[in-house]
Amino acid sequence: MIDTALFYVFALMTLGGGILCITRRNAVHAAIWLIASLMGVAGLFLLQRAEFLFAVQIVLYIGGIMVLFLFVIMLINLDTAAAERQYSGQWKLALGAVVLAGGEIAWVMARGLPGLGAAAAVQDGGEGGSDGNVERLADLLFSEYLLPFEIVSILLLAAIVGSVFLARRRTS
Amino acid sequence: MPPLPIPEHPPVAWYLILSAILFGLGVAGFLFRRNIITVFMSIELMLNAVNLSFIAFSYQLKQVSGHIFTFFVMVVAAAEAAVGLAIILTIYKNKSTLEVDEINSLNN
Amino acid sequence: MPDGYLPIFVFLPVAILFPVVTLFVAKLVRPSQPTPSKLGAYECGIEPASNSRGRYTVRYYIVAILFVVFDVETVFLYPWAVRYKQLGWFGVAEVAVFLAILIVGYVWAYKKGAFEWV
Numbered sequence: 519m520i521d522t523a524l525f526y527v528f529a530l531m532t533l534g535g536g537i538l539c540i541t542r543r544n545a546v547h548a549a550i551w552l553i554a555s556l557m558g559v560a561g562l563f564l565l566q567r568a569e570f571l572f573a574v575q576i577v578l579y580i581g582g583i584m585v586l587f588l589f590v591i592m593l594i595n596l597d598t599a600a601a602e603r604q605y606s607g608q609w610k611l612a613l614g615a616v617v618l619a620g621g622e623i624a625w626v627m628a629r630g631l632p633g634l635g636a637a638a639a640v641q642d643g644g645e646g647g648s649d650g651n652v653e654r655l656a657d658l659l660f661s662e663y664l665l666p667f668e669i670v671s672i673l674l675l676a677a678i679v680g681s682v683f684l685a686r687r688r689t690s
Numbered sequence: 691m692p693p694l695p696i697p698e699h700p701p702v703a704w705y706l707i708l709s710a711i712l713f714g715l716g717v718a719g720f721l722f723r724r725n726i727i728t729v730f731m732s733i734e735l736m737l738n739a740v741n742l743s744f745i746a747f748s749y750q751l752k753q754v755s756g757h758i759f760t761f762f763v764m765v766v767a768a769a770e771a772a773v774g775l776a777i778i779l780t781i782y783k784n785k786s787t788l789e790v791d792e793i794n795s796l797n798n
Numbered sequence: 799m800p801d802g803y804l805p806i807f808v809f810l811p812v813a814i815l816f817p818v819v820t821l822f823v824a825k826l827v828r829p830s831q832p833t834p835s836k837l838g839a840y841e842c843g844i845e846p847a848s849n850s851r852g853r854y855t856v857r858y859y860i861v862a863i864l865f866v867v868f869d870v871e872t873v874f875l876y877p878w879a880v881r882y883k884q885l886g887w888f889g890v891a892e893v894a895v896f897l898a899i900l901i902v903g904y905v906w907a908y909k910k911g912a913f914e915w916v
Contacts, residue, residue, distance in 0.1 A: 540719030
């Protein structure tokens with residue numbers, strides 16, 4: 519009952535933020551609405567017991583990536599950027615893509631998927647016994663997904679080198 | 691408009707439909723915006739839609755693997771944002787424009 | 799939703815409503831007689847020289863990038879900290895490799911002068 523009510527609230531946040539994000543002319547406003555949308559998604563994560571990802575979504579996405587976006591918007595000259603044309607002539611293609619996605623959803627809803635209509639059973643520990651979400655995630659991350667974990671550090675190294683190199687060259 | 695259905699817990703299909711709509715919004719923004727930064731934000735919207743369905747399936751199937759995939763998607767999104775925004779800065783410095791259609795120097 | 803998060807969702811509207819209601823009530827109660835000297839910058843303040851939406855230097859961006867990258871690193875350390883005892887020395891070795899690779903990037907950025915504030 520309360521879960522469903524919260525689902526509606528977060529879904530409204532997610533979709534409203536998303537629609538406003540892609541329609542606002544001002545890039546700063548678009549970024550703010552994207553943050554609202556991301557917070558809605560974080561709430562939906564929490565509703566599905568992904569507590570760790572709820573925190574990561576806030577810390578990493580909203581606190582990190584969106585701040586980076588706002589920095590870049592501030593770094594470039596807003597006035598000239600806002601004066602440029604904002605919408606491309608591809609809106610017909612965009613409309614087609616949205617209609618396609620909507621048709622797909624309608625088809626799935628009309629046909630129904632076995633088992634997907636049923637309410638998800640409340641996940642109480644699962645095979646991990648009394649362990650919480652973070653513990654189970656840590657167990658999996660440091661055993662089965664060990665190699666991806668180590669490769670992430672190489673990805674981050676590449677991100678440091680690439681972005682610092684690109685941003686440094688600008689100043690010299 | 692019919693009254694909103696109120697089950698005890700929202701079924702997983704709702705999350706999947708929401709995720710599909712969010713992905714559609716991302717695609718639309720990606721196609722019809724010209725400002726390269728907003729195009730980039732639309733990509734973030736699409737990534738979030740995918741994350742949402744990962745979590746929905748993982749909740750339904752009682753597996754934590756979906757959470758790990760989502761975690762890695764977020765990390766890749768962070769790396770992508772860092773490098774992508776640095777590229778946008780360089781483009782803006784060289785061409786003084788943010789319009790995607792103007793950035794066509796690789797075209798013929 | 800996991801139990802124990804309900805207080806957050808109770809606090810959220812309270813936290814949003816409190817400043818709004820306070821400011822609104824204050825607006826109702828206080829007298830309002832604006833004069834030019836009252837609206838101007840106070841004695842020790844100065845008139846703003848330019849638009850606050852001006853351009854920042856790119857050095858802030860480098861710091862922001864490094865913040866995001868090491869933010870990701872910290873997030874990865876959190877599950878390790880939760881399972882520190884169970885993972886033991888194996889976990890320490892894994893995280894040491896992870897950190898060693900990232901420290902290479904840190905040292906590179908340092909050598910490159912990304913932290914110098916000219």
